Amino acid sequence: MMRRVCIAIALTAAIGNPVHAQDYPSKAITITLVLAAGTGLDVVARTWGEQLALGLGKPVIFDNRPGANGIVAANAVKNAAADGHTLLVGTSAALALNPTTYKQLPYDPQKDFVPLAVYLKSPFVLIVHPSLPVKSVKELAAYVKARPGQLSYSSTGPGGAPRLATEMFMQHYGLTITHVPYKNSPQAIVDVAAGHVQLGFAEAGASRAFIRDKRLRALAVSSLTRFNSLPEVPHWPKPPAGPNSKRYRGMH
Amino acid sequence: MNRLHGEMTRILNLPDVNKTIASLDLIPVPPASIESNQQYIAAEARKWGDLVRSANIRPE
Numbered sequence: 180m181m182r183r184v185c186i187a188i189a190l191t192a193a194i195g196n197p198v199h200a201q202d203y204p205s206k207a208i209t210i211t212l213v214l215a216a217g218t219g220l221d222v223v224a225r226t227w228g229e230q231l232a233l234g235l236g237k238p239v240i241f242d243n244r245p246g247a248n249g250i251v252a253a254n255a256v257k258n259a260a261a262d263g264h265t266l267l268v269g270t271s272a273a274l275a276l277n278p279t280t281y282k283q284l285p286y287d288p289q290k291d292f293v294p295l296a297v298y299l300k301s302p303f304v305l306i307v308h309p310s311l312p313v314k315s316v317k318e319l320a321a322y323v324k325a326r327p328g329q330l331s332y333s334s335t336g337p338g339g340a341p342r343l344a345t346e347m348f349m350q351h352y353g354l355t356i357t358h359v360p361y362k363n364s365p366q367a368i369v370d371v372a373a374g375h376v377q378l379g380f381a382e383a384g385a386s387r388a389f390i391r392d393k394r395l396r397a398l399a400v401s402s403l404t405r406f407n408s409l410p411e412v413p414h415w416p417k418p419p420a421g422p423n424s425k426r427y428r429g430m431h
Numbered sequence: 432m433n434r435l436h437g438e439m440t441r442i443l444n445l446p447d448v449n450k451t452i453a454s455l456d457l458i459p460v461p462p463a464s465i466e467s468n469q470q471y472i473a474a475e476a477r478k479w480g481d482l483v484r485s486a487n488i489r490p491e
Contacts, residue, residue, distance in 0.1 A: 187460070187475065189468065190439060192432060203434055219455040226451045230442040235434075248490070263435060275475035279483045281490055288476075293432060294468035296439040300458040337488045343479060346486040360491045383456035406456040 186340045187271045188220055188299040191292040193261040203263055207238040211256050212268040213249035215363060216241075219384035223299060224268050245363065248336050249273025250285065257286045267292060272338030280337045302402030303340055303380040304412060305348075306371055306395040311378070316399050316416050319378070320352040331357035333367035333379035341367065341380035344401055351418040371395060383408065436465055 190210075210228055214221045225241060232239040244252040253273050259265035272280075274288045286292075305316065313319040323330055334342035342358070349356055359376050361367035368381045372394040381395075383406050389395040390409060397412045405412060440462040442448060452459045463471070482488075 187471075189472065192435065219457060222455065223448075223452055223457060227439070227442045227448055230445065230448065231438055234438045234442065263432065266435075271472075271475055271479075275472050276479055276483060278476060279480040280488055289469070289473065293465060294472055295432065295436050295465065296443060296462055297468045297471055298439070298443050298460050298462065299452065300460055302456070302458060337490050338483070342488060343482055343486075346482060346488070350482075350486070387456070402458060404458075407453060408456050 186301045187275075187297055188223075188301065189269055189274055189294045189297040191256075191267045191269060191274070191294045192263055193256050193259065193265065193267070194291060194293055204235050204237045206264060207240055208232075208235065209240045209242055209259075209265045210268060211242045211244055211252045211259075211265065213245060213252040213270055213273050214243065214268065215245040216243040218364065219382065220270075220299065220301060227298075248277055248280070248338050250277065250281075253286045253288075253292075257291050266295070271340075272336065276338035300402070301340075301382055302400055302406070303344055304383055304386060304390075304400050304406065304409065305344075305378065305398045305415075306368070306381050306386055306390065307378045307398060308371055308374050308376075309393060309396045310374065311396070313398070314396075315413075316348075319398060320348075320354060323354045323356060324352065327355045328357065330378065331359050331376040333370055333376045334358060334360050335362075335364050335367050336360060340401070344380040345378075368395070432465070 212224060228239045244255055249269050249272055253267060256265050256267040277284055313322050332345050364382055364385050367379055368386050370376050371379050372389050387408050390397045397409055399415045400406055400412050401415060443462045449459050
């Protein structure tokens with residue numbers, strides 16, 4: 180299960196009046212993203228966005244609107260004219276998890292949007308501050324178990340994979356770690372390196388430099404395959420058997 | 432919708448796009464039909480809903 184914790188990225192369009200194929204597109208396409216500019220996921224979107232502009236013969240404009248777990252961006256696209264010229268790039272938090280996390284949402288992912296493409300998965304790596312004397316997930320679990328409530332972990336928000344992955348880690352091993360939420364992924368990573376929190380799950384791209392410089396130690400990746408840039412970091416170990424062990428099917 | 436879907440399917444199969452994705456340690460997902468995408472997202476919501484509820488994950 181932990182071997183498949185990734186966030187999925189999807190391109191969606193607001194459901195609205197059908198547009199005649201020959202009239203489409205009639206103007207520039209705006210792609211609104213729940214992601215911040217400059218992140219790896221944003222770079223990928225701009226890569227295919229370029230191709231889309233070529234294919235459709237109209238400019239493609241990017242509008243980054245990170246915030247509130249994707250609610251800001253999703254709302255903007257829902258409220259724009261639903262003529263196929265405003266699209267949303269969302270993450271699993273925005274499109275699959277928010278309905279469970281939030282009591283009230285201004286949009287309904289299933290009713291308001293059509294998923295044109297689910298095209299990317301972003302896997303995570305478990306990072307710890309290098310002062311922790313642990314070299315594996317199991318050692319970390321033992322270390323944390325001996326110090327209930329003394330350690331804290333960073334996350335990027337309630338529906339994000341870091342929070343989910345850490346909760347799963349805690350449930351598998353029966354651990355108590357204090358949760359410290361951050362606004363975004365870079366901040367969540369920097370504070371582990373600074374030692375303000377001791378561990379967290381991070382995106383590979385954003386944490387790579389820290390791991391190379393040994394400002395962070397990487398214990399395991401959450402994907403089925405190792406990362407190209409971190410080939411020495413192993414997969415997640417099988418969860419321990421026992422009353423706390425739960426089987427969650429992977430997010431991918 | 433179909434035009435967009437068709438374009439995205441074509442683009443996501445381009446080797447350059449996939450090269451960029453791999454270089455960032457991200458994992459490409461093979462393009463699928465809109466219906467398949469809808470089912471996937473609904474399945475994700477169900478699978479992770481349990482964890483969100485059991486861990487009492489709430490907005491901050």
